[in-house]
Amino acid sequence: MQIKNSAVSMIIEAENQKELEEIKLQFLGRSGRLTLTLKEITKVPAEKRAIVGRLANEVKNVIEETLEEKKLTLGSQISNQQKQSIDITNPGIKPDIGHLHPMTQVLYEVADIFKQIGFQAADGPEIETDYHNFEALNIYKDHPARDTQQTLYLDTRDSKSNPGEIILRTQTSNMQIRIMEKFTPPLRVIVPGKVFRYEQTDASHGFEFWQFEGFAVDKNIRFTDLLGVLDYFVKKFFGENTKIRFASHNFPFTEPSLEGHISCITCKGKGCRFCKFSGWVEVLGAGMIHPNVLKRMNINPSKYQGFAFGTGLSRLVTLRYQMNDLRLLTDPDLRILEQF
Numbered sequence: 323m324q325i326k327n328s329a330v331s332m333i334i335e336a337e338n339q340k341e342l343e344e345i346k347l348q349f350l351g352r353s354g355r356l357t358l359t360l361k362e363i364t365k366v367p368a369e370k371r372a373i374v375g376r377l378a379n380e381v382k383n384v385i386e387e388t389l390e391e392k393k394l395t396l397g398s399q400i401s402n403q404q405k406q407s408i409d410i411t412n413p414g415i416k417p418d419i420g421h422l423h424p425m426t427q428v429l430y431e432v433a434d435i436f437k438q439i440g441f442q443a444a445d446g447p448e449i450e451t452d453y454h455n456f457e458a459l460n461i462y463k464d465h466p467a468r469d470t471q472q473t474l475y476l477d478t479r480d481s482k483s484n485p486g487e488i489i490l491r492t493q494t495s496n497m498q499i500r501i502m503e504k505f506t507p508p509l510r511v512i513v514p515g516k517v518f519r520y521e522q523t524d525a526s527h528g529f530e531f532w533q534f535e536g537f538a539v540d541k542n543i544r545f546t547d548l549l550g551v552l553d554y555f556v557k558k559f560f561g562e563n564t565k566i567r568f569a570s571h572n573f574p575f576t577e578p579s580l581e582g583h584i585s586c587i588t589c590k591g592k593g594c595r596f597c598k599f600s601g602w603v604e605v606l607g608a609g610m611i612h613p614n615v616l617k618r619m620n621i622n623p624s625k626y627q628g629f630a631f632g633t634g635l636s637r638l639v640t641l642r643y644q645m646n647d648l649r650l651l652t653d654p655d656l657r658i659l660e661q662f
């Protein structure tokens with residue numbers, strides 16, 4: 323007992339690792355006080371030997387445990403001291419902070435502009451049936467409009483689908499059909515998404531690009547509602563002074579159809595290389611949803627009307643930032659991306 327008490331108090335008072343080592347030797351070393359006591363056990367009468375032995379072992383354990391604990395506290399004190407000696411006047415290492423890709427920034431912004439007038443965003447499949455991408459949108463098997471959308475077909479040899487039935491969607495308009503299949507009017511929906519076409523890539527074409535589609539179906543929807551929504555959008559996105567003009571166009575799933583041009587952002591309509599000296603740049607396609615499309619979705623076209631519009635999201639980005647090459651957007655070059 324006496325050995326235990328003096329050992330423990332010495333350990334607690336020890337100030338460094340070296341002192342601890344000395345205390346350890348003094349009690350547990352080859353000729354340490356406890357070691358010698360244990361050797362004396364043989365001299366104890368046999369009937370008391372077991373009790374004395376157990377007691378001695380307990381003392382040994384207590385000393386060892388206290389030693390370990392003290393070692394740890396001394397260790398952490400040392401590392402605290404080391405921490406305090408760090409030179410805080412050294413210049414720090416500034417971590418690089420990333421940000422959203424310009425495409426994503428524009429996507430969020432466009433979605434917000436349409437949300438303000440009651441549109442909801444929807445997402446849909448990129449692998450699509452010929453029916454949803456073409457047939458239901460009034461583009462039949464032999465329709466010449468198919469030639470303008472070079473299609474990537476999926477290999478259907480090991481599936482139940484017929485050859486040519488499963489494709490990578492060429493336009494986000496497939497979602498007009500999918501949403502009208504599931505929900506009844508009134509509908510106000512925007513669909514941002516990736517589309518795919520079998521095309522040579524150049525400064526203004528890619529085989530994979532982002533489209534932005536929107537449509538509304540309700541009672542009393544007029545052509546002027548469409549024009550108003552588009553005017554609202556370009557003014558919000560490109561600035562209040564942006565002008566929009568419309569030209570007639572043709573899409574199989576809208577009637578009448580139009581193309582929207584905005585006054586050139588670069589030259590404000592005076593004419594420059596960016597707008598090919600016309601003062602205007604094409605920005606979107608739109609029209610009133612064809613009655614055949616509504617009928618196929620079991621929506622009565624004499625009660626309900628709708629409009630739809632679509633644009634390339636990358637087109638919006640390149641127009642806004644006056645970039646002359648679409649491919650810069652998919653280039654992982656940080657010198658480009660850090661500018662946004």
Ligand SMILES: [Zn+2]
Binds near residue numbers: 587591
């Ligand atoms: Zn211009």
